[in-house]
Amino acid sequence: MRYFFKSLLKHYAFYLGGDQPTVAWVERWRSVFGAFIGLLLVFTTAKFLGELGGIGEWLMASLGASALLVFVLPQSPMAQPWAVIAGNTLSALVGILCFQLLGDALITLPLAVALSILGMFILRCLHPPAAAVALIAVLGHVGHYRYAFFPVMVDSILLILVGAIYSNLTGKSYPNKPLR
Template sequence: MRHTFRYLKKHYSFYLGGDQPPVNWLERFRSSFGALIGLMLVFALAQYIGELSGVNEWLMASLGASALLVFVLPGSPMAQPWAVIAGNTLSALVGISCFHLIGHPLLALPMAASVSIFGMFMLRCLHPPAAAVALIVVLGGIGHYRYAFFPVMIDSILLILVGAAYANLTGKRYPNRPRN
């Protein structure tokens, strides 16, 4: 049977992003600009807090992925405050524990990611970038538990606060509120 170009395009476009919903240009700009402003504010505040407290680590690398969820997909359950804050903090704690308890990185890395995912399921705080936090901690050789609270938890809280302010200023609902 001979397939037409239209059929093939429709059938295979799924694999090239064809399942992505259409987003108007204003929303693309609003989301991207929000992530820019949000991350700039969070980084500046975190760096200032780090300088005040004498801590060199004031940034967590996966914050960009968390910002995507908060600013682009604010309605997602994985972008809600509990998911972002608890998911990131829990994953940092798990990653640090795996770093201490498991000597070999090839074992510590998958264990940190899988245990953090299981923990997020248990605490109902699934946040995909948080699994990366667990890996970043092990890869970075971060062995002090303070890191889970600053920068990870503080940066997550700051991101949520800035994201909520920006969303409400631009007419979006964030965080989600239960409907009656």
């Protein structure tokens, strides 16, 4: 009976995070602190720029997910500057266009995400949090393209800059160097 429960636990542990790699605590804290400092700097700068320009929208909600990729998985192809900046900006543009053409119809949400994914495939800038940017544009009834450039593109650029500085100061190479 004991063997049965042990093998059952081992079999199902995979579905409870057993497939996640073990990460040293020093690396965990490096990533957590980096995400905190990075987002604090990005949000502070974006808020200042928004107030300076008289723009109410200065925050991109999916930036937390982008920060996870940039600070926790900096070697991932989906965390590289082109993926983050182009993926987020493209998805915002697609979401805005879908909202302008279709309004807040139910079909607008999945269409905006699907077209964003297609665009990211074409431009080779797959970035999972960017799919949420398309949803945010539709759900937020964003009808002006300025939103794609500020806050979305500007926040993405700021995140990449802070991520690069922080990663390189703490011994992680970011962004990836091209293969020769």
